[in-house]
Amino acid sequence: MAAEGVALGGRVVPTAGSGGGGATDRDLGDLLRVEEVVAGYGGGDVLKGTTFSVPEHSITCIVGPNGAGKSTVSATISGVLPIRLGRIVFDGEVVSGRKPREVLQRGIVQVPQNHSLFRKMTVRENVEFGAFLVRDRRVVRQRYERVAELFPIVAERADAKAGSLSGGQQRLVEFARCMMLDPRLAILDEPSLGLDPQVARTVFRTIRRMHEAGVTILLVEQNARAALRLSTHGVVLESGRVRLTGSGREILEHPEIGRLYLGGGTEEGADVPAGEVDGKVEEGEVRARTATTEEDHG
Numbered sequence: 001m002a003a004e005g006v007a008l009g010g011r012v013v014p015t016a017g018s019g020g021g022g023a024t025d026r027d028l029g030d031l032l033r034v035e036e037v038v039a040g041y042g043g044g045d046v047l048k049g050t051t052f053s054v055p056e057h058s059i060t061c062i063v064g065p066n067g068a069g070k071s072t073v074s075a076t077i078s079g080v081l082p083i084r085l086g087r088i089v090f091d092g093e094v095v096s097g098r099k100p101r102e103v104l105q106r107g108i109v110q111v112p113q114n115h116s117l118f119r120k121m122t123v124r125e126n127v128e129f130g131a132f133l134v135r136d137r138r139v140v141r142q143r144y145e146r147v148a149e150l151f152p153i154v155a156e157r158a159d160a161k162a163g164s165l166s167g168g169q170q171r172l173v174e175f176a177r178c179m180m181l182d183p184r185l186a187i188l189d190e191p192s193l194g195l196d197p198q199v200a201r202t203v204f205r206t207i208r209r210m211h212e213a214g215v216t217i218l219l220v221e222q223n224a225r226a227a228l229r230l231s232t233h234g235v236v237l238e239s240g241r242v243r244l245t246g247s248g249r250e251i252l253e254h255p256e257i258g259r260l261y262l263g264g265g266t267e268e269g270a271d272v273p274a275g276e277v278d279g280k281v282e283e284g285e286v287r288a289r290t291a292t293t294e295e296d297h298g
């Protein structure tokens with residue numbers, strides 16, 4: 001069970017960040033398969049036979065217009081929303097129909113769209129809380145040390161109340177908390193939502209670092225162009241059905257998809273330059289903005 005092992009990082013992963021060039025050339029096994037899934041709220045179906053795969057060690061990005069069902073897909077995978085038809089298979093095991101906690105125990109961890117830290121608890125307490133399924137305190141300590149190495153903000157702001165952090169900083173701490181369960185698959189729902197382009201860049205760099213640490217990433221992002229540049233694989237969802245799948249680059253360069261869903265120039269600023277691989281998350285960009293945003297979160 002992913003939740004009980006100590007290992008954090010050390011898995012061999014293909015390099016992301018080249019718009020998805022290399023990874024699809026390899027024969028990556030599927031870690032997750034969403035098969036003909038029908039799901040919705042009340043009387044209506046939002047997902048109408050949705051089918052796609054998330055290759056192991058990929059960053060797979062779901063893009064599509066508002067209301068296409070992107071967040072609904074992540075809710076079905078994490079077990080929050082039961083499916084009506086079809087099935088979801090994770091690492092060879094059918095997980096649809098399982099409770100959210102059982103899904104978590106198998107190593108699927110979701111970072112939701114809305115900020116979810118306990119504002120009155122410290123950064124350290126919030127991050128440690130991420131390991132709530134792990135009983136062995138020694139394992140929790142070891143994981144915390146690894147996570148604090150991976151996310152410098154955790155070490156630097158360990159005693160700060162989470163509510164005093166800027167939106168971008170809270171996002172990084174949410175990622176750090178998710179890493180405490182040593183996930184095999186992290187589902188990140190709109191991680192750059194509400195962040196200015198420079199802070200969003202830092203968030204995207206951090207996603208790359210999580211990927212380099214061995215986590216397969218399923219990314220749901222409105223900031224589609226920047227997200228696809230970061231991703232090895234892309235899925236275009238339209239009205240609850242998959243319209244197109246391919247490498248991140250193929251989707252980026254698809255003329256019709258580009259015109260329909262990737263148009264407009266406002267999101268370019270959040271791009272992490274293709275091929276850039278950081279040694280360290282540049283949280284200075286986020287910190288620089290704290291002074292102006294802290295009042296809003298205090």
Ligand SMILES: Nc1ncnc2c1ncn2[C@@H]1O[C@H](COP(=O)(O)OP(=O)(O)OP(=O)(O)O)[C@@H](O)[C@H]1O
Nearest residue numbers: 041042046064065066067068069070071072073222
């Ligand atoms: N909890 C809910 N109860 C009822 N309807 C919902 C709920 N959540 C989403 N919906 C509806 O399901 C449809 C798909 O929503 P969803 O949030 O999955 O789309 P999305 O592709 O993530 O959109 P966006 O990019 O705007 O976040 C929408 O019509 C939405 O109004």
